Amino acid sequence: MTEEVHELFQAGGTEQLPDNPALIGGVCKECGYVFFPMQTYGCEKCGSTELSPKTLTGRGTLIASAFVHMPVGTPRDTPFLVGSIQTEDGAILRSVLEAPDDAMLIPGMSMITKLVPETRPNHGPQDLRFIPVED
Numbered sequence: 001m002t003e004e005v006h007e008l009f010q011a012g013g014t015e016q017l018p019d020n021p022a023l024i025g026g027v028c029k030e031c032g033y034v035f036f037p038m039q040t041y042g043c044e045k046c047g048s049t050e051l052s053p054k055t056l057t058g059r060g061t062l063i064a065s066a067f068v069h070m071p072v073g074t075p076r077d078t079p080f081l082v083g084s085i086q087t088e089d090g091a092i093l094r095s096v097l098e099a100p101d102d103a104m105l106i107p108g109m110s111m112i113t114k115l116v117p118e119t120r121p122n123h124g125p126q127d128l129r130f131i132p133v134e135d
């Protein structure tokens, strides 16, 4: 059995948020649990393998953020910001964030997706960021 590779995001948005890239997550048909990224191993909540892809709106709430000074794995220019975000669909994910140097990132604030040119080799032309939005 080969592992399925799933795209993480799409340039087009959702009906609710058409101008911001959508995330490609999944939903459990058994219990309704929403997750990101899409996987086929089983529901983290109930164990069901009845999982189907779900396009998640590119808007969410910041849970926490931190600067990374010494990344493990793929090199990036440091430091960079990462954050945990809960999407409006209920999935919790980690993403690289993009914010002005003087921006105050406060848990609970709204974040939306944005595509940026990919700087890492072999990762496709674009990468996804979450950026803070004024409510």
Ligand SMILES: [Zn+2]
Binding pocket: 028, 029, 030, 031, 032, 033, 043, 044, 045, 046, 047, 048
């Ligand atoms: Zn489930």
